[in-house]
Amino acid sequence: MKKLFISLLGSTIVFIVIVWASETKSTGEVVRIKEINHGSILVENSSGIEKDVEIPKIITKLIIKNEEYYISYNKTRWSGWKLKEIEPIKI
Template identity: 35%
Template sequence: MIGLNRGFIKIQALIITLLVFGLIVYLSNTEHTGQMVTMEKVSETNIIVADYSGKSVIVTLPTGFSGTIYEGQEYFIEYTTKRWQQPKLMSIKPITS
């Protein structure tokens, strides 16, 4: 009978731990960023951009992205950043002078 209670307590502790972890992940903040950048590198899955202070950021392209992006050009981009994930591109517009 005592061994059964210990097993039940372990299961309860595991469930509580999983619920707390799920709550932390759910409440993880998402940041939305919009900035003017210079395109440094373009690949099929991501882009590397530099803002005007020179800070580089790797941004993941959405699946099926078919836009045309040129290295060395300036763009206004918007992306979201979630904790534990790379930034993901939401929109991109070329800057024309």
């Protein structure tokens, strides 16, 4: 019984460490807004790579298409990109 408990505890700890280590990837870059949808935006970075980023629905009307913004966003292993912050680029 004691060996089973220790084995289960060890397996649980290993699982938690793996999940924690793969939890979040965070990045920030200057992007151009290509498309605005209800709850997401399609952005293109300076390398031409497009990503669909989930945003709060309340800010969709504040973002202007074809404008440049600095955005930072997170990605977890089991979900898509989620906006963390956004700032317009002032020229």
